[in-house]
Amino acid sequence: MAIDFSKLRPSRHITGPGAKQCVGPIRFMELFEKTPKPKDANTHLNYFLNINHPDSKDFIDYIETKPKNIQFTLGITNTFMTSLANEKSAERKLFHRLISMATKQNISYVFVDLLNNFKKNTGIESHLILNPRNQLIYPKELTAYGFINLMPFFNEKGLLENKLAYTISEAIHFMDNCFDKNLYVEDSLKNATLKQRRIALSIIGLEPVLQQYNPENGMQKNKVILTRLVNFLKKHMHMASHSLGNKRSFTQNKMRNTQLLAHVDFPAYDLWENSENYDYFHCWQDDIENIVTWRHTLGASSSPTDFIKRFFDAHANGIYVFTP
Numbered sequence: 001m002a003i004d005f006s007k008l009r010p011s012r013h014i015t016g017p018g019a020k021q022c023v024g025p026i027r028f029m030e031l032f033e034k035t036p037k038p039k040d041a042n043t044h045l046n047y048f049l050n051i052n053h054p055d056s057k058d059f060i061d062y063i064e065t066k067p068k069n070i071q072f073t074l075g076i077t078n079t080f081m082t083s084l085a086n087e088k089s090a091e092r093k094l095f096h097r098l099i100s101m102a103t104k105q106n107i108s109y110v111f112v113d114l115l116n117n118f119k120k121n122t123g124i125e126s127h128l129i130l131n132p133r134n135q136l137i138y139p140k141e142l143t144a145y146g147f148i149n150l151m152p153f154f155n156e157k158g159l160l161e162n163k164l165a166y167t168i169s170e171a172i173h174f175m176d177n178c179f180d181k182n183l184y185v186e187d188s189l190k191n192a193t194l195k196q197r198r199i200a201l202s203i204i205g206l207e208p209v210l211q212q213y214n215p216e217n218g219m220q221k222n223k224v225i226l227t228r229l230v231n232f233l234k235k236h237m238h239m240a241s242h243s244l245g246n247k248r249s250f251t252q253n254k255m256r257n258t259q260l261l262a263h264v265d266f267p268a269y270d271l272w273e274n275s276e277n278y279d280y281f282h283c284w285q286d287d288i289e290n291i292v293t294w295r296h297t298l299g300a301s302s303s304p305t306d307f308i309k310r311f312f313d314a315h316a317n318g319i320y321v322f323t324p
Helices: 025-034 056-063 078-083 090-101 112-122 161-181 187-196 206-213 219-247 276-287 304-316
Strands: 002-004 045-050 070-076 107-111 144-149 199-204 293-295 321-323
Touching: 025 045, 025 056, 045 056, 056 070, 056 090, 078 090, 090 304, 107 112, 107 304, 144 161, 161 199, 161 219, 199 219, 206 219, 304 321
Parallel strands: 002 045, 045 070, 070 107, 144 199, 293 321
Antiparallel strands: 107 321
């Protein structure tokens, strides 16, 4: 569950004469963290705060305490990026802290102005938010996630289309049942979720597939293979979702919002080592139905220079989400 604290008043803010000081977003984060959860609940929290929030320094302090089972996302604005050119700016000092945390903490970065422009240019509703899987959804909407490992669906002759199509259909049916079996903590969550019944499938196993069918790692051939694969996945996901919607008389939205989740785990073809890979990234962005996330793959042995280069390259090349 993703929670955006950016619109909360900062700590020690006074709203008017005689009013008490506001506690700020960090206090609410601590309360969420300590709130008892059902023993069988597999809930992962993702705390989001814009870097221009007055309590952003406190947010970074809080991240360094390493609360369990919580992910963190910082919203990076164009103004913040511009201010980094000034060596004496507060933003520059804050960025140095992010550099020191880069290989120690799992922080994702969302370039919010780039993302808002993407929404505007593609006609996506502006109030849609990013969930913990970096997928655009409505506030309070829950999503059913699934993963498809491509390796079992390939042999020496190529893609086993019938087998993969059948698996997609069964997976969507199974995930859709989860919406009805889920125990919702409040009616607003239930209503928002059942209205969309949004299903998302991630794909894994890309690396070994391309190594097998394109061992020379030709960029153009990779694009051809993956474009055909993405179109096949989308086609059969929509067909299965549409068929299920008809069976259950969901006439309002027969496509059922089944989406190919754009989280690609693809370490063999490192985006950062070859400038051509940015074109490859945008090829994915054109083919999928949501935001593409690219891992920055920084390990404990990585240098601060690695993080700095990848951070600025991501922003300059229109990567909306920059994640560990």
